[in-house]
Amino acid sequence: METKHRLLITDRAWPNCxxxxxxxxxxxxxxxxxxxxxxxxxxxxxxxxSAIATCWAPVTEAIVRAAKQCxxxxxxxxxxxxxAVDVATELGIPVTNVPDYCVEEVSDHAxxxxxxxxxxVAFYHHRTKQGEYSLKSGPRMRxxxxxxxxxxxxxxxxxxxxxxxxxxxxxxxxxxxxxxNHGTGCKMxxxxxxxxxSDFVSLHCPLTSDTRHLxxxxxxxxxxxxxxxxxxxxxxxxxxxxxxxxxQSEKLAGAALDVFDPEP
Numbered sequence: 276m277e278t279k280h281r282l283l284i285t286d287r288a289w290p291n292c293x294x295x296x297x298x299x300x301x302x303x304x305x306x307x308x309x310x311x312x313x314x315x316x317x318x319x320x321x322x323x324x325s326a327i328a329t330c331w332a333p334v335t336e337a338i339v340r341a342a343k344q345c346x347x348x349x350x351x352x353x354x355x356x357x358x359a360v361d362v363a364t365e366l367g368i369p370v371t372n373v374p375d376y377c378v379e380e381v382s383d384h385a386x387x388x389x390x391x392x393x394x395x396v397a398f399y400h401h402r403t404k405q406g407e408y409s410l411k412s413g414p415r416m417r418x419x420x421x422x423x424x425x426x427x428x429x430x431x432x433x434x435x436x437x438x439x440x441x442x443x444x445x446x447x448x449x450x451x452x453x454x455x456n457h458g459t460g461c462k463m464x465x466x467x468x469x470x471x472x473s474d475f476v477s478l479h480c481p482l483t484s485d486t487r488h489l490x491x492x493x494x495x496x497x498x499x500x501x502x503x504x505x506x507x508x509x510x511x512x513x514x515x516x517x518x519x520x521x522x523q524s525e526k527l528a529g530a531a532l533d534v535f536d537p538e539p
Contacts, residue, residue: 279303280325283342285332286312287351314338321345331538334358339366352376353430354509356482375431382435385477385507388531389424392475392503393417414528417474420444425473427466427489428480428508429457436477437461448473470497475505482509492517495527503529510536 282304284292296306307320312332321327321342327334330351336359339348348363350372363370391397395413402412424440426433426449433449437459440447449461450469456462470476476498480486490504490513498504504527506513515536521527 278305281305281307281323283307283309283317283320283324283327285309285317285327285329285334288330329357331357336362339363339368342368347371353432354481356509356511378431378435381432381507382439384533385432385436385479385505386439388505388507388533389475389477389503390419392505392529392531393419393422419475422446422474423448423472424475424477425449425464425469426461427469427476427478429455429459429461430479430481432507433477433479434459436479445475466494467497470494471499473502474499475503477505478508478512480508480512482511487511488514490514490518492520495521498527500526501528503527503531505531507533510534510538 280303282299284295284306286309292306292308299306307324309317309320309332314333314335314337317332317334317338318341321338323344324342325344326347326349327342327345328349328351334348334357339345339359339362345368348358348368348370350358350370353372353374353376355370355372358370360370393416395416398413402409420443422445424445424447426437426447429437429449429451434457437447437449441460447461448464448469449456449459450464450466454463478490480489488511492514495517504513504518513536518530522530
């Protein structure tokens with residue numbers, strides 16, 4: 276079939292693009308896979324494509340401006356912080372995402388990290404591998420029932436986590452800009468109140484200029500010294516230097532991070 280359009284795929288989290296090729300070739304779309312994610316490489320490849328699809332690679336201003344024929348930029352996921360959305364908007368290029376991507380998986384993972392911290396799973400696993408088997412060696416374990424779990428953000432993932440938490444009987448608080456609990460039954464509080472009163476704080480908000488380092492030194496100082504911080508959203512929501520200081524000085528009991536800034 277005659278090629279009508281070219282799609283640049285900057286990167287992927289799966290083994291190959293066979294599914295994409297099978298579906299799009301029939302529509303006359305040629306798939307261009309980037310050999311690396313260097314900006315210069317992507318700028319060169321973007322010059323004559325009709326669309327760009329990206330997973331984690333930064334789609335910078337230079338890349339967007341180089342894509343003179345681009346009609347759309349798609350994110351293989353939820354967050355758009357790796358795409359120069361403002362530039363795309365200026366140029367009239369739609370940017371899309373997948374709002375329900377991995378909602379079950381990420382909410383499961385946040386809950387798993389929370390339970391792991393509450394029950395010292397990682398601590399005892401590490402000690403056992405070192406040849407030590409002593410229940411007394413670990414910090415105090417907690418049940419989730421009766422604890423206060425604070426959710427910062429109630430998007431699809433935050434809402435799904437709230438539903439799963441209710442089965443374990445903690446007190447679930449939440450903070451959103453709108454104050455809407457989206458039917459979750461969560462107690463809605465200010466961010467300061469959530470940080471000060473929660474035994475577990477789980478982050479579920481997008482990374483924007485307003486939320487970068489949302490959990491900074493001042494926010495960490497507000498939290499209980501017995502509290503645990505969970506992040507399965509975006510690494511830059513947390514000031515990691517300040518987090519390390521809080522952990523080292525025992526002003527925070529623990530942290531479970533699925534994302535980092537920068538990613539290793």
